[in-house]
Amino acid sequence: MNALGSLAPTAIPPDDEALRAPVRAFLAEAVAALPPQVRARSWSGYDPAFSRELGRRGWLGLTLPPQYGGAGRSPFARYVLVEELLNAGAPVGSHWIADRQSGPLILKYGTDEQKRHYLPPICRGESYFCIGMSEPNSGSDLASVRTRAVRTDRGWTLSGQKIWTTYAHGCHYMIALVRTSGDAQDRHQGLSQVIVDLSLPGVTVRPIRDQSGDSHFCEVFFDDVALEPEALIGEEGRGWEQVTAELAFERSGPERLYSSIVLFDTWLAFLRSGVETPSAVRLAGKIVAALAPLRALSVAVTGKLARGESPIVEAALVKDLGTSLEQFIPAAIADDLASREGQSVPMELLLTLDYLTQVAPSFSLRGGTRDILRGMIARGLGLR
DSSP states (O other), rough: OOOTOOOOOOOOHHHHHHOOOOOOOHHHHHTTOOHHHHHHHHOOOHHHHHHHHHHHTTTTSSSSGGTTTTTOOOHHHHHHHHHHHHHHHOOOOOTTTIIIOOOOOOOOOHHHHHHHHHHHHHTTTTEEEEEOOOOTTTTTTTGGGEEEEEETTTEEEEEEESSSSTTTTOSSEEEEEHHHOOOOTTTTTTEEEEEETTSSTEEEEEEEOOHHHSOOOEEEEEEEEOGGGEESSSSTTHHHHHHHHHHHHHSSGGGOOOOOHHHHHHHOOOOOOOOOOOHHHEEEEEEHHHHHHHHHHHHHHHHHTTTTOOOHHHHHHHHHHHHHHHHHHHHHHHHHHOOOTTTOOOOHHHHHHHHHHHGGGGTTTTTTTTHHHHHHHHHHHTTT
């Protein structure tokens, strides 16, 4: 049981909490005209102009050093910013991956030249990254990666395919997990990460339309793509260690709690219009009672990140429990609205519920499936 023993309740420092007021004031104006069914798309909302405005205000790359264009602040400052962005339903999808994990990954493992080249435009909201992990027929089993980078006298030749890559068609770069030696049976051995310029010859990006009508997922094909030697990030063969550290950033943040929050707030506004019922009030209390400890857990994980630790198991726990709540919210609200025979329900609430009902099944898939996460948690607790 030692894996979670150091995860203590954590408070956001006052200096970082102070960021909340100016961010909230900005968002009150910036997203005021957006209806809830649009705001519900938040971290899949692609808006480069909005991202550049955040960069202009110094709100991207908050944790990156000033010499690379960042603010040099703690992960708690970014937590406050992200929490406000998601609660407001701001369109953050264009810069999301670069700010959340690609920038910190490059800072930790990249060369000085890679840091100078890639980090400043990330901080300006001008450079967007996507994640090249998942592959066809592999599910969440990243160790079975088959996409291969072969070393040549001019660098690397990249061949293979990635899938479920968010906004690859709107991104400049991908950080891809590839096999540089051995084969899929070697599992964690022989994996490396490379930075791929998605404008290179041989790269083909095809958006995938989902059942909600959105096309933010993509499949990406690499047909003998020529990469420079500097495309390798970190050490060759250490890709598994690097990608698991990267996933701690992806799995632990507020986005694993708040994907359904705009729907919840819109439903609460409906209740406050004078149509609350005892069962609806109980449901609202149940959701808040589940959300509060999950947020506390997520903040505690941020505390570990701030101390330079890699809370892989704890992040998996946040993601598993958080996505379960995110999926519960639209299902429970649908049941409440269905019980209101003959009662008028605002169209914006219905449209927001319709969208979340369609996309909620994906919440427990993106960032690692429930089975994979629970296996990680069990190993961390010494149960397997």
